Amino acid sequence: MTPRDSAPSTLCDAFQTTAAAYPDSVALRTPNDSVRYTWRQYADRVERLAAGLAGLGVRHGDTVGLMLTNRPEFHVLDTAAFHLGATPFSIYNSLTADQISYVLGNAGNHVMICEEQFAPVLREAIGTTKIEHLVCVDAKPEGTLSLDDLEAAADAEFDFGAAWKAVQPSDLLTLIYTSGTTGPPKGVELTHANLLAELKATTTFLPTGPDDRIVSYLPDAHIANRWGSHYSSIYGGMQITTLDDLKQAIAVLPSVRPTLFGAVPQVWYKLKAAIDKTLAEESSPVKKKLALWAIDVGRTRARLQSDGRPVPRTLELQHGLADKLVLSKIRQKLGLDQVRAAVTGAAAISPEVLEFVLALGIPCSEVWGMSETSCVVTMNRPGAIRIGTVGQAVPGVEIKTADDGELLVKGPLIMKGYRNDPEKTADAIDSDGWLHTGDIAEIDSDGYVRLIDRKKELIVNAAGKNMSPANIEGVLRAACPMLGGAVAIGNDRPFNVALLALDPDALTAFAQEHGLSGTHEELAEDPVVLDAIEKAVQVANSKLSRVEQIKKYRVLPTIWEPSGDELTPTMKLKRKPIDTKYSEQIAMLYENLP
Numbered sequence: 001m002t003p004r005d006s007a008p009s010t011l012c013d014a015f016q017t018t019a020a021a022y023p024d025s026v027a028l029r030t031p032n033d034s035v036r037y038t039w040r041q042y043a044d045r046v047e048r049l050a051a052g053l054a055g056l057g058v059r060h061g062d063t064v065g066l067m068l069t070n071r072p073e074f075h076v077l078d079t080a081a082f083h084l085g086a087t088p089f090s091i092y093n094s095l096t097a098d099q100i101s102y103v104l105g106n107a108g109n110h111v112m113i114c115e116e117q118f119a120p121v122l123r124e125a126i127g128t129t130k131i132e133h134l135v136c137v138d139a140k141p142e143g144t145l146s147l148d149d150l151e152a153a154a155d156a157e158f159d160f161g162a163a164w165k166a167v168q169p170s171d172l173l174t175l176i177y178t179s180g181t182t183g184p185p186k187g188v189e190l191t192h193a194n195l196l197a198e199l200k201a202t203t204t205f206l207p208t209g210p211d212d213r214i215v216s217y218l219p220d221a222h223i224a225n226r227w228g229s230h231y232s233s234i235y236g237g238m239q240i241t242t243l244d245d246l247k248q249a250i251a252v253l254p255s256v257r258p259t260l261f262g263a264v265p266q267v268w269y270k271l272k273a274a275i276d277k278t279l280a281e282e283s284s285p286v287k288k289k290l291a292l293w294a295i296d297v298g299r300t301r302a303r304l305q306s307d308g309r310p311v312p313r314t315l316e317l318q319h320g321l322a323d324k325l326v327l328s329k330i331r332q333k334l335g336l337d338q339v340r341a342a343v344t345g346a347a348a349i350s351p352e353v354l355e356f357v358l359a360l361g362i363p364c365s366e367v368w369g370m371s372e373t374s375c376v377v378t379m380n381r382p383g384a385i386r387i388g389t390v391g392q393a394v395p396g397v398e399i400k401t402a403d404d405g406e407l408l409v410k411g412p413l414i415m416k417g418y419r420n421d422p423e424k425t426a427d428a429i430d431s432d433g434w435l436h437t438g439d440i441a442e443i444d445s446d447g448y449v450r451l452i453d454r455k456k457e458l459i460v461n462a463a464g465k466n467m468s469p470a471n472i473e474g475v476l477r478a479a480c481p482m483l484g485g486a487v488a489i490g491n492d493r494p495f496n497v498a499l500l501a502l503d504p505d506a507l508t509a510f511a512q513e514h515g516l517s518g519t520h521e522e523l524a525e526d527p528v529v530l531d532a533i534e535k536a537v538q539v540a541n542s543k544l545s546r547v548e549q550i551k552k553y554r555v556l557p558t559i560w561e562p563s564g565d566e567l568t569p570t571m572k573l574k575r576k577p578i579d580t581k582y583s584e585q586i587a588m589l590y591e592n593l594p
Contacts, residue, residue: 007196007200008196008235009168009169009192009196010164010167010168010169010171010192010196011079011082011173011192011195011196011231011234011235012082012083012164012165012167012192013164014196014199014234014235015043015046015079015083015234016043016164018039018233018234018235018236018237019039019040019042019043021039021210021237022039022210022237023038023039023040023043024038024039024040025038025039025210025237025239026038026239027039027041027042027075027233027237027239027240028042028072028075028076028239028240028242029072029239029240029241029242030071030072030241030242030243031241031243031252031255031256035071035072036072037072037076039237042075042076042079045076045080046076046079046080046083047080047083047160048151048154049076049077049080049147049150049151050080050081050083050084050158050160050163050164051151051154051155051158051160052080052150052151052152052153052154053080053081053084053086053111053150054084054154054155054158054163055150055153055154055155055158056110056111056132056133056150056153057110057111057132058081058084058086058110058111059084059085059086060084060085060086060163060166060167060171061085061086061087061171061172062084062086062087062109062110062111063086063087063088063089063107063108063109063175064077064081064086064087064088064089064109064111064112064113065088065089065090065091065103065104065107065109065111065112065113065131066078066088066089066090066091066112066113066114066220067090067091067093067100067112067113067114067115067118067122068090068093068113068114068115068118068137068220069093069115069244069245070216070217070218070220070225070242070243070244071115071137071242071244072240072242073137073138073147074090074220074230074242075230075233075240075242077113077137078090078174078220078230079234082167082173082174082192083160083163083164083167084163084164085163085164085166085167085168085171087171087172087173087174087175088174089107089109089174089175089176089177089187089221090219090220090221090226091103091104091177091221092177092219092221092562092563092569093118093219093221094561094562094563094569095121095563095569096121096563097121097124097125098125099185100121100122100125100126101125101126101127101128101129102184102185103177103185103187104125104126104129104130104131105128105129106177106187106419106420107175107187107419108130109130109131110130110131110132110133111131111132111133111135112126112131112133112134112135113135113136113137114134114135114136114137115136115137115138115139116136116138116139116141119134119136119141119144122134123143133145135147135149135150167192168192169191169192169193169196170191170192170193171191171192172189172190172191172416173190173191173192173194173195174190174195174226175187175188175189175190175419176188176190176221176222176223176226176371177221178371186418186419186421186424187418187419187420187421188223188371188372188415188418188419189415189416189417189418189419190223190371190374190415190416191416193412194374194412194413194414194415194416195227195231195374196235197374197396197411197412197413198227198231198373198374198375198376198413199227199231199232199235200395200396201376201394201395201396201397201413202227202232202375202376202379202394203232203235203236204394204395205379205381205382205394206260206341206379206382207236208232208233208235208236208237208238208260209236209237209238210236210237210238210239211238211259212236212237212238212239212259212260213238213239213241213256213257213258213259213260214228214229214232214233214238214239214240214241214258214259214260214261214262215240215241215242215243215249215252215253215256215258215261216229216230216240216241216242216243217242217243217245217246217248217249218246218262218263218264219569221569222346222371222569223369223370223371223374223375224262224345224346224375225262226375227374227375227376228260228262228343228375229262238259238260241256241258247505249263249267250267250270250271250274250334252335253334253335253336254333254334254335255335256335257335257337257338258335258336258338258339259338259339259340259341260339260340260341260342260343261336261339261341261342261343262342262343262344262345263342263343263344264344264345264346264347264571265344265346265347265348265349265350265353265474265477266571268344268349268353268354268357268364269350269353269477269478269481270481270503270505270506271334271357272353272356272357272478272481273481273506275330275360276481277481277509277513279291279292281513290325290326291326293322294322294323294325294326294327295322295326295327295356295359295360296359297315297318297319297322297359298319298322298323298327298358298359298360298361299355299356299358299359300315301315301316301319301359302355302358302359302387303355303387305385306355306358306385306386306387306388307386308386323361327359327360327361328361330360331360331361331362336360336362339362339363340363340382341363341365341382342357342362342363342364342365343364343365343366343367344357344364344365344366344367345366345367345368345369345376345390346571346572347470347571347572348451348470348471348474349366349474350474350475350477350478351387351388351474352475352478352543353474353477353478354366354387355387358385358387363382363383363385364385365379365380365381365382365385365391366380366385366387366389366390366391367379367380367390367391368390368391368439368449368451370435370437371415372414372415372428372435372437373409373413373414373415373435374413374414374415375413376394377393377394377397377399377409377413378390378391378392378393378394378399378449379391379392379394380392386448388450389444389448389449389450390449390450390451391448391449392446392447392448392449393447393449396411396412396413397409397410397411397413398410398411399443399449400434400443401441401442401443402436404440404455405440405441405442405452405455406436406437406438406439406440406441406455407437407439407440407441407449407451408434408435408436408437409434409435409437410432410433410434410435414429414433414435415435417429438454438455438456439451439452439453439454439455440452440453440454440455440458451470452468453468453469453470453471454470457469457470457575459488459489459490459491459496460491460492461490461491461492461493461494461495461496461547462492462493462494463494463547467488467490467496467547467548469487469488469489469490469575471548472488472496472498472544472548472550473486473487473488473498473573475540475543475544476488476498476500476536476537476540476550478540479536479537479539479540479543480500480532480533480536480537480540481503481506482502482503482506482507482510482529482532482533482536483500483501483502483503483506483536484501484502484503484504484506484559484560485499485500485501485560485566485567485573486498486499486500486501487499487566487573487575487578488550489579489586489589493590495549495551495552496547496548496549496550496551497550497551497552497553497554497586497589497590498537498550498552498553498554499553499554499556499578499582499585499586500533500553500554500555500556501556501558501559501560501566502520502523502524502529502555502556502559504520504559507520507523507524507529510529510532511523511526511529514528516528516529520557520559521557524555524556524557525555525557529555530555533553533555537550537553552589552590553589554582554585554588554589556582556585565577565578565581566578566581
């Protein structure tokens with residue numbers, strides 16, 4: 001935690017305090033150190049870029065758009081913009097020109113900052129928007145300004161100190177455009193006060209400081225990465241390593257050795273699949289048996305701790321041996337041996353996979369939150385993790401369930417509202433200040449929250465039985481490492497079916513292991529692949545109640561990509577569009593019913 005005389009009132013205040021406290025510590029870097037900023041250099045660049053943005057006409061209350069991969073320039077530019085009292089926001093890099101045009105129209109920004117690779121789609125998108133200046137951070141395509149040009153645009157009379165000190169807690173810090181599963185995205189307005197309340201609440205249980213290291217690889221258009229790396233670093237002084245390729249997230253860990261690590265469930269699924277594959281290929285029966293024993297000991301211990309039951313001394317002794325001989329070596333090989341806290345969120349994780357991660361000795365906490373709540377609302381505290389829950393409410397937040405089980409949230413984390421949409425804001429936040437989350441949940445006597453599913457996504461079958469599709473899908477994903485997507489279907493129908501999409505990387509690895517060849521489409525129809533999928537579905541069904549089980553399924557030849565027809569940019573399922581796009585395949589699964 002950064003030493004300070006009083007709590008910061010804005011992120012500008014927090015940044016200036018942190019930069020002054022740790023001027024020579026490295027704040028931002030790339031994995032190969034080709035770009036590296038100390039806090040002093042970070043602060044100096046922020047001041048110069050803020051002056052440049054002011055020279056382009058950016059004023060207090062304006063918006064500034066960013067379309068960048070994870071790179072140090074994002075942090076300095078975003079921080080420079082909010083020091084002016086402006087509102088920087090990020091755009092998902094996978095959006096189409098039409099989608100970008102809608103977002104820019106809603107935001108109303110005059111300045112857009114990008115990388116060269118995104119300049120063509122932005123040129124296509126900004127035709128009818130208010131964009132006057134396009135700034136490119138890594139090149140200078142025709143019609144753009146470089147970062148040097150931006151700095152040269154500075155007004156000599158610009159007073160940086162006066163600008164950032166004029167920023168108020170109620171000023172907008174950022175806009176988060178929701179990756180909603182239906183309809184156009186909503187612009188969530190978050191203030192400095194919102195994020196400072198979030199940071200104060202979460203650091204009560206997960207404090208960060210200058211000795212911490214984190215890898216920033218998730219989209220900065222998502223509140224999780226802005227909270228977990230960008231704002232948390234400003235607040236506490238931890239070092240950020242930026243990674244511009246999400247697929248390299250696991251590969252880069254051994255060189256960074258982060259102390260904090262956050263991931264969406266997909267990353268944990270891939271991590272487990274890689275370990276399972278390594279064990280399956282282990283040539284020594286003794287080593288293989290030892291590894292499986294060690295993981296099983298870790299699982300047993302993790303489950304007992306999760307259930308709040310005492311761990312027998314014999315098991316603790318076994319675990320000490322298992323950790324020394326196997327588990328610590330796995331963590332070291334992964335590059336997670338120095339992680340003191342890990343987080344999973346954005347979507348529900350399979351309890352089985354979380355148990356596996358905990359078994360390895362990685363202290364992974366499932367959390368829950370929304371863009372509308374400045375990120376985390378509930379958190380499993382390190383040392384008090386309950387598998388299958390998203391933890392307890394963070395300090396300063398009230399939670400309760402409505403009569404229909406919907407989770408309601410109240411507190412200083414709640415957004416100001418949806419940009420230019422008072423009607424949807426009123427639908428989301430009632431007259432008493434409670435945010436209606438759309439999630440169905442249960443809260444136990446200790447305050448732990450167990451999410452059931454989205455209110456509008458529960459399966460109610462023809463017999464009136466309510467089921468969580470997310471739970472079914474999580475079990476399928478845990479049973480089959482090859483899956484890149486799974487959707488359970490059964491609303492108003494006599495039984496559940498599923499559409500399964502294969503992960504291209506996992507499918508390629510499986511094909512190489514089994515001597516198969518062909519395109520993704522061809523492999524998705526290969527008998528060896530289909531046999532492996534069938535066995536995995538049987539395993540999944542054995543862990544589901546009879547009514548939840550998948551009776552029929554279809555393996556699709558298509559790849560489900562973020563921002564595609566089936567997935568949002570944050571990899572949430574677009575259920576209604578999936579129902580429409582695959583209506584024929586779904587109908588075939590229900591053919592010949594009695």
